[in-house]
Amino acid sequence: MVPPLPPTHDAVLRRRGLHAAADRWGDMWSTGIADGEDHREHSVSEAAYRAWEVDRLRRHALDRGVPADVAGEVAVELDRAGKTLALELFPDVLDSLARLRGRGLRIVVCSNWFWDLDRAVTAAGLGGLVDSSVSSARAGVRKPHPLIYRAVLEACGTTPGRTLFVGDMWEPDVLGPLALGMRAAHLHRPDRAVEGTAPPLPRGAARITTLRTLTDPTP
Numbered sequence: 001m002v003p004p005l006p007p008t009h010d011a012v013l014r015r016r017g018l019h020a021a022a023d024r025w026g027d028m029w030s031t032g033i034a035d036g037e038d039h040r041e042h043s044v045s046e047a048a049y050r051a052w053e054v055d056r057l058r059r060h061a062l063d064r065g066v067p068a069d070v071a072g073e074v075a076v077e078l079d080r081a082g083k084t085l086a087l088e089l090f091p092d093v094l095d096s097l098a099r100l101r102g103r104g105l106r107i108v109v110c111s112n113w114f115w116d117l118d119r120a121v122t123a124a125g126l127g128g129l130v131d132s133s134v135s136s137a138r139a140g141v142r143k144p145h146p147l148i149y150r151a152v153l154e155a156c157g158t159t160p161g162r163t164l165f166v167g168d169m170w171e172p173d174v175l176g177p178l179a180l181g182m183r184a185a186h187l188h189r190p191d192r193a194v195e196g197t198a199p200p201l202p203r204g205a206a207r208i209t210t211l212r213t214l215t216d217p218t219p
Contacts, residue, residue, distance in 0.1 A: 002088040007081045013066075016074065021064045028082070031060050033142055035112065035172060040140030046115050049137050053114075054079050083114055087124050090189070096211035097129040103215075108155045109133040110165075112142045112172065131155070143169075144176025166214070168192075170199055178204050187211070 009028035013021050025031075033039060033056075042052035058075035066074050100107060107130045109121055117135035121127060132155040136142040139151045149165070156163060160181030167173025167187060174184045184205040188198045201207055208214070 002086050004086060006084045009078055009081070012078055012081050013074070016070075018066055018074070021061065021066045024064045025060075031057060032082075033112075033136070035142050036145050038141050038145060038147075043138060043140035049115055085120075087120065089124060089126075090211070092211045094125070094129065096215055097126065099215040101129060106131045106156045106158070108152050110135075110143070110148065110152045110167075112136040143172035144179070146176070146180050149177055149180045149182065164214075166208075166211070174205055175202070178202060185214070 009025055009031065010022050013019070013025060039052070043049050054072075054075045057078050058071050061071045061074050061078075062068060097107060109117065109126070109130050110133070111117055113120065113135040115135065115137040117133045117137070121130060121133050134148060134151045134155055136148060139148045141147045143149075149160075152165075153160060153163060163177075163182045164185060165173060165177035165182045166185040168189065170186070174186050177184045182204075186198065186201065186205060186207045187209075188207055189209055198207060
């Protein structure tokens, strides 16, 4: 994610003059869906899922003192603001994925993301380099829930023992896949580390600093 960054919930609320609610709002990311959450009942369709996302924000707004007559429209604006993201590929992505595809490997993007992950993947320039995408919104569960990894395996048409899961988040991208029998590669970029000091590697996991390691172990 690169600038321009999405407006914060605090900024949206204060622009509307809802200063008391902004003071009580808390971390904007804490209003989202928790990692590991099972929300399959709301993922039956795009319309149902999007309505649930907005309603979560509406209920949070009401709880923080936003007047009932404007809570709905505030929730819609907050939902839209949180999804106004600019994405940019790391320099190693295109070449690495092209090499992996050239070896006949299937590549699936799995993310705790909104309903339109496939469109985000295409917009980022990866449309021709990945075979499929699995978003938590459509899967009905968020990493590290085991069902989202099963959806990945189904999309790949393979088994856990023949699958390598690569990602930069420790529990969602390393511990979760390992628990299902996959191998895992912890992508720990020194200048963009998600979480300080990297934890010790469990059995079945490796640590890489660039995707190029996947195709050239000694870059």
